[in-house]
Amino acid sequence: MVGFMRKVAVCVVFPMLAAGLLTGCGISIPADPEGTLERVRDGHLRVGVSTNAPWAETRDGAEPAGIEPDLVRKFAATLPARIQWSEGGEQKLVDELKRGNLDIVLGGLTKDTPWAEKVAVTAPYAEATDEHGETHKHVMATPPGENAFLLELEKFLARQEVVQP
Amino acid sequence: MSIRFGRTELPERQARSLEKAVRCEWLTLGFLAVFIVTVFLVMGNSQAMKAAWIEDLLSLAPPIAFLFAVRIVNRPPTRRYPYGYHRSVGVAHLVAGVALFAMGAFLVVDSASGLFAAEHPSIGSVQLFGNTVWLGWLMMAVMALSIPLPIYLGRVKMSLAEELHDKVLYADADMNKADWMTAVGTIVGVAGIGVGLWWTDAAAALLIASSILRDGVKNMGAAITDLMDTRATTFDSSGPHPLVDRIDGHLRSLPWVLEAGSRVRDQGHVLHVESFIVPRDERVPSLESLEAARDACVGLDWKIQDIVLVPVAALPREVGDSTTGRRSERNR
Numbered sequence: 001m002v003g004f005m006r007k008v009a010v011c012v013v014f015p016m017l018a019a020g021l022l023t024g025c026g027i028s029i030p031a032d033p034e035g036t037l038e039r040v041r042d043g044h045l046r047v048g049v050s051t052n053a054p055w056a057e058t059r060d061g062a063e064p065a066g067i068e069p070d071l072v073r074k075f076a077a078t079l080p081a082r083i084q085w086s087e088g089g090e091q092k093l094v095d096e097l098k099r100g101n102l103d104i105v106l107g108g109l110t111k112d113t114p115w116a117e118k119v120a121v122t123a124p125y126a127e128a129t130d131e132h133g134e135t136h137k138h139v140m141a142t143p144p145g146e147n148a149f150l151l152e153l154e155k156f157l158a159r160q161e162v163v164q165p
Numbered sequence: 166m167s168i169r170f171g172r173t174e175l176p177e178r179q180a181r182s183l184e185k186a187v188r189c190e191w192l193t194l195g196f197l198a199v200f201i202v203t204v205f206l207v208m209g210n211s212q213a214m215k216a217a218w219i220e221d222l223l224s225l226a227p228p229i230a231f232l233f234a235v236r237i238v239n240r241p242p243t244r245r246y247p248y249g250y251h252r253s254v255g256v257a258h259l260v261a262g263v264a265l266f267a268m269g270a271f272l273v274v275d276s277a278s279g280l281f282a283a284e285h286p287s288i289g290s291v292q293l294f295g296n297t298v299w300l301g302w303l304m305m306a307v308m309a310l311s312i313p314l315p316i317y318l319g320r321v322k323m324s325l326a327e328e329l330h331d332k333v334l335y336a337d338a339d340m341n342k343a344d345w346m347t348a349v350g351t352i353v354g355v356a357g358i359g360v361g362l363w364w365t366d367a368a369a370a371l372l373i374a375s376s377i378l379r380d381g382v383k384n385m386g387a388a389i390t391d392l393m394d395t396r397a398t399t400f401d402s403s404g405p406h407p408l409v410d411r412i413d414g415h416l417r418s419l420p421w422v423l424e425a426g427s428r429v430r431d432q433g434h435v436l437h438v439e440s441f442i443v444p445r446d447e448r449v450p451s452l453e454s455l456e457a458a459r460d461a462c463v464g465l466d467w468k469i470q471d472i473v474l475v476p477v478a479a480l481p482r483e484v485g486d487s488t489t490g491r492r493s494e495r496n497r
Contacts, residue, residue: 029299029301029359029360030288030299030301030358030359030360030361031359031360031361032361033285033361033362033363034285119287120210120287120289121287121289122289123289123290123291123292142287143285144284144285144286144287145284145285145286145287145358145363146285146287147287147288147289147299147301147358147359147361148361150287150288150289150290151289151290151297151299154289154290154297155290155297158290158292158297
């Protein structure tokens, strides 16, 4: 057991330390494996919207409206980034998010959404009680494993006062 | 609770060791309870954290099995259980071994599939005193805090396991070692996610899982062979128990004994000994000389209480074979 773990130490810990030293100077923790945050800064933020009023609503010939699109517009301004909107059903948008073709998906998603298995969801930014009297914690979806981007969005959301609809 | 294993009164030294082992195991349970809750709170999406958490959950089994077994083993033999309750240690050992094995196998499959599917683990943030803190830092901190105590407990238990000839305690000391190494592996995995290497987490989880699986195979194998009445081994199952040769040596040194060989099985803590003796000139030994030989064997070590001496015309093959060399020397 000891000998085995010593091998593990040699095979994993030291290369990790070496990698840490090599990249250590310029890198911030956490980092994005696919570099999402780096890419959207001064670039395009690709946002998918699935209608779920009052959280998010697509409109013909106009930008999406609702609590979440408003928040994302403010977020994009902080980066700064220009937003490319797209719309569709949740299934399609989450697939595109997983493939890396979208950066954020909005649709009044909640903390216990089954999509959390496939993609990342933010920490809850608002709580709301539905017509059945159940309380839901609202989240947004981001690409899986893009942790620097996720953290940036969460930091922004934590500073926002969201009025319960 | 009087300090004994069934009918075996423990010598003072071992009695103190047993008390210390019981204290150690309660301390382990307390530590694990706190730790399991803490890890659950910061677990997030990390495969390695999940593996570490399940390992901690499983680490509860050996201490609980030990504390149960110590209580049961305390009972003296009865008409219904004429060999005493020592085997409860073997049963506890088997339970712990199977639990380790099953969980290790599950985790290997789980983390390997995550690795091959190239799942990128997402770790977000929590609000801590008004600040948004990346959960990865908390995971690494919790894991780092969990390292020192298992190292200490593992070492203490390992020496007590030898003293008490207790294989459950040995398995538990082994688990403690796996625990703190798991913590190191998890820190590496989460740190890897931190610098943007998505695969380190699943790779660390895979390593942790294979070490759980190895422990499981080892302990399950040892428990099964002991229940199959394999010859008695040392507490770490690394070789035959030296007492077997000492018993045979003592019996052979008696003037009325021509040849002797023993079947010794590990009952858990104590040994069950059946010694076959071929008397010189085919003369049946007197009751006094048999009693004296028995008492002398019991005097060799506290682990020998249950010993049966059988005068025979020729040694059974399975106890005679290993001494063939010595026998031919004696006949010369």
